[in-house]
Amino acid sequence: MLSGSHLDTVPTGGAYDGAYGAIAALCALEELDAAGIITEHPVEAVAWAGEEGSRFPLGCLGSGAFAGLNDLATIDALCDEDGITFADARKAAHGLLPDVPVREGFPAPAGYVELHIEQGPVLEHRGVRLGVVTAIAGQARFDVEVHGESGHAGTVPMDLRRDALSSAAELVLELEAAANEIGEAVLTVGRLVVFPNQTNVIPGRVTMRIDARSVDEGRIRALRIAVVECAARVATQRSVRIETTLIEERRVVPMDHGLRDAVAGAIAELGEAAIDLPSGAGHDAMCVASVAPVAMIFVPSAGGRSHVGNEYTTPDDLQLGVTALTRSIVAIDRLLEGFLMRFFICGSALTGQPDHQNLGEAKLVGDAQTAAKYRLHSVRDEHPGIYEVAEGGVAIKGEVYEMSEAQHAHLISTEPPDLYESPIELEDGSKISAMIYPRDLIEERKFADISQYGGWAAFKKANP
Numbered sequence: 001m002l003s004g005s006h007l008d009t010v011p012t013g014g015a016y017d018g019a020y021g022a023i024a025a026l027c028a029l030e031e032l033d034a035a036g037i038i039t040e041h042p043v044e045a046v047a048w049a050g051e052e053g054s055r056f057p058l059g060c061l062g063s064g065a066f067a068g069l070n071d072l073a074t075i076d077a078l079c080d081e082d083g084i085t086f087a088d089a090r091k092a093a094h095g096l097l098p099d100v101p102v103r104e105g106f107p108a109p110a111g112y113v114e115l116h117i118e119q120g121p122v123l124e125h126r127g128v129r130l131g132v133v134t135a136i137a138g139q140a141r142f143d144v145e146v147h148g149e150s151g152h153a154g155t156v157p158m159d160l161r162r163d164a165l166s167s168a169a170e171l172v173l174e175l176e177a178a179a180n181e182i183g184e185a186v187l188t189v190g191r192l193v194v195f196p197n198q199t200n201v202i203p204g205r206v207t208m209r210i211d212a213r214s215v216d217e218g219r220i221r222a223l224r225i226a227v228v229e230c231a232a233r234v235a236t237q238r239s240v241r242i243e244t245t246l247i248e249e250r251r252v253v254p255m256d257h258g259l260r261d262a263v264a265g266a267i268a269e270l271g272e273a274a275i276d277l278p279s280g281a282g283h284d285a286m287c288v289a290s291v292a293p294v295a296m297i298f299v300p301s302a303g304g305r306s307h308v309g310n311e312y313t314t315p316d317d318l319q320l321g322v323t324a325l326t327r328s329i330v331a332i333d334r335l336l337e338g339f340l341m342r343f344f345i346c347g348s349a350l351t352g353q354p355d356h357q358n359l360g361e362a363k364l365v366g367d368a369q370t371a372a373k374y375r376l377h378s379v380r381d382e383h384p385g386i387y388e389v390a391e392g393g394v395a396i397k398g399e400v401y402e403m404s405e406a407q408h409a410h411l412i413s414t415e416p417p418d419l420y421e422s423p424i425e426l427e428d429g430s431k432i433s434a435m436i437y438p439r440d441l442i443e444e445r446k447f448a449d450i451s452q453y454g455g456w457a458a459f460k461k462a463n464p
Contacts (some may be wrong), residue, residue, distance in 0.1 A: 001041045001336070002109045002292075003028060003329060005116055006051030006062070006284055013052075014311035016301075020318065021115045022047040028326040039333040041110050048284045049090070055080045056089075057143075058248060063284035067291045068422050072102070105420065107412065108291040108433060110336045111259055115297045115325045117313050119281050121304025129317055130274040130324055131298035132264050136286040137279060138220045138252040142210040142227055146171070147241040150196065150204030165194055165203035167238045171230055175210065178226035185214035185223055186280065215278045217252050251429060253286035256293035262335045263295045266327035272320065281306075290423045290431035295332070297324055341408055344368060344424060344434040346376065346384050346398035346456055362403035362411070368432075370396045371425040376455070377437070377447040384456040385437035385447060388424070395427060397455030398434075 005021025025045035032043070050061030056078040064070040076087035090096045123131050148164030172189045179187035188211045195205040212223035228244055235242040260276075267274045277298065285294045299321040302312040342365065370386075373393040377385045386396055403411065412421060412435075419435040426432055437447075453459040 001039070001043045001329065001333060002046050002112045002288070003043065003114065003325065004046035004048065004284075005114050006048040008050055008052050008054070010052050010054045010307050012309060013307050014309050016117045016311050016313055017119065017306050018048075018051060018116070020117055020299075020313070020321075024115045024318075024322045024325055027322045028329055031322065031326040032329070037330060039330065040337050041333050043329055043333075044109075049096075050086075051282075051284055053141075053248070056086055059139075059282060060284055060287045061086065063287035067287045069287055069290060107408070107421065108341075108423075109288070110292065110341075111256075111332050112285060112288045112292050112294045113259065113263065113297070113325065113328055113332060114283060114285045114294070115299070115321050116283060117306060117311070118277075118298040118301045119304075119306035119311075120301065122277055123275070123298060123300040124302065124304065126275060128273050128275050129300060129320055130267050130272055131277045132260055132267070132274050133255050133279050133285075133296035133298060134260070134276050135215050135252055135254040135278045136283055136296075137213040137215045137281070138217060139248065139250045139282055140210075140212045140220055140224050140227075140246060141248040142212075143245045143247050144168075144171070144208045144210060144227075144231065145243045146206040146208070147243070148204050148206075148238075149202070151202040153200040153202055156202060161202055162238065162240050163202050164206045164240060167234055167240045167242070168192065168206040168208055170238065171234045171242070172208075174230040174234060175226065178230060179212070179223065182214075182219050182222045182226065184216060185212065185219040187212045187223055187226075213280055213282075215252055215280070220252070250282065250286060253289045253294075255285075255295050256289075258335055259293050259295035259332055262331040263297060263324075263328045266331040267297075267324050270320075270324060270327060272324070291433065295328070297321060297328065341403060342432055343401050343403060343408065343411070344370070344398055344426070344432045345401055346370075346386050346396050346434065362401040362407050365400040365402050368398055368400045369427045370398070371427050371429070373425060374451075375449060376451045376453070376459075377442050378450045378459065379437065379442075379447050384450075384459075385419075385442055386424075386434070387436060387439040387442060389439075394451045394454060396451075397457065400432065 003025040006018035007022055009017050029045055048062035050056060053059030058078060061075050065072050065075055078086045146164045146168045148162040175187050179185055189208055191209040193207045194203050210227060214220050231242040231244050285296050288294050299313055299317045305311045372395045373388050374386045374396050375389050376396050379385045415435055418441055419437060421433055422436040423431040424434045450459045
């Protein structure tokens with residue numbers, strides 16, 4: 001099991017957002033030790049890097065890499081505004097500990113629970129000290145460039161101007177109105193950079209970043225459409241050019257019902273009231289949710305303040321959060337003793353292929369199909385191999401199996417050594433673990449591409 005949060009904050013942030021959850025995980029381990037509690041699952045505290053996306057143009061860097069959503073090479077290549085790459089930053093004085101190795105090939109955790117300040121006013125307003133998170137809002141982030149025409153501030157008449165900043169300001173207000181009309185959604189333009197940024201020069205270019213969120217996928221789609229349509233309308237009306245680029249998109253992530261119930265039960269045993277509430281803020285839990293069941297606990301933020309220097313949570317509430325986290329870890333550990341994980345097998349065991357005798361007593365849940373992002377290869381005509389591609393992907397048919405941790409460990413230990421476990425995306429957008437061949441290995445050994453069959457069972461039927 002894992003528990004923790006992120007250590008970074010925004011440039012104007014305070015002491016509690018993220019760091020509280022990382023330290024609280026260590027405190028929970030101390031409380032478990034002090035009470036002499038031995039859990040069935042080992043419990044590790046984790047401190048994630050780069051959750052906020054403030055310095056580098058991508059959020060949840062650490063948890064995203066951990067969950068396999070972004071590969072380390074891509075993250076290492078990201079640059080901050082000073083041209084420093086993430087790879088250089090993590091090797092610098094305040095980067096990763098130099099003697100700590102990168103740990104690869106580890107199994108997905110059985111569960112993850114994250115303690116965090118609420119960052120909003122709901123708990124304080126309701127007079128409740130603990131919250132059980134129901135879901136984390138989906139997000140869409142855009143980079144926008146407005147291209148107008150610079151000129152002398154005193155000599156170009158108002159009706160002949162193509163002012164990039166005035167156009168950007170109009171776009172911001174249009175987007176605000178669109179978000180209000182969509183409802184149950186928020187949209188923020190929190191960053192504007194003006195060029196050449198001189199008092200006596202008409203702005204010729206403006207870059208801006210848009211952050212749109214909702215706990216409803218339909219409203220996230222509506223926000224994305226609004227960004228593009230509003231930009232096109234303002235560009236036409238003001239004779240400027242506006243480019244919009246979707247740079248980050250994250251789906252709404254519901255918390256695991258079983259873990260939520262375990263957290264709620266642990267809090268009830270403390271004699272404390274708690275309420276269910278969604279999180280409008282993004283958290284590392286939304287990345288970990290792609291490989292493990294997750295839950296989150298909130299404690300109040302004074303005045304609902306966060307991402308500001310004077311964010312605050314009382315010491316009593318901080319301690320209560322740690323105690324609730326400790327009790328929740330124990331409750332989740334008990335729940336997970338009988339935990340069954342699900343695994344996608346692209347080589348159809350229904351055809352009786354011998355390479356899946358290692359499934360043992362794993363239970364067949366049913367047929368499944370991946371998203372159209374993968375290619376299928378025949379590995380020496382003995383078993384299939386899939387890998388993700390940016391273009392030309394197809395949906396691959398297979399089966400979902402339910403298995404215990406012991407069965408999962410046996411499956412992993414008996415698979416060919418070239419395979420590694422990785423989350424893949426199913427056609428409904430959900431993530432599930434599967435065994436993947438490295439793409440470079442498939443290409444190097446020239447394994448036959450059999451993607452046109454759409455699945456191993458169909459290939460074996462056509463090629464008995």
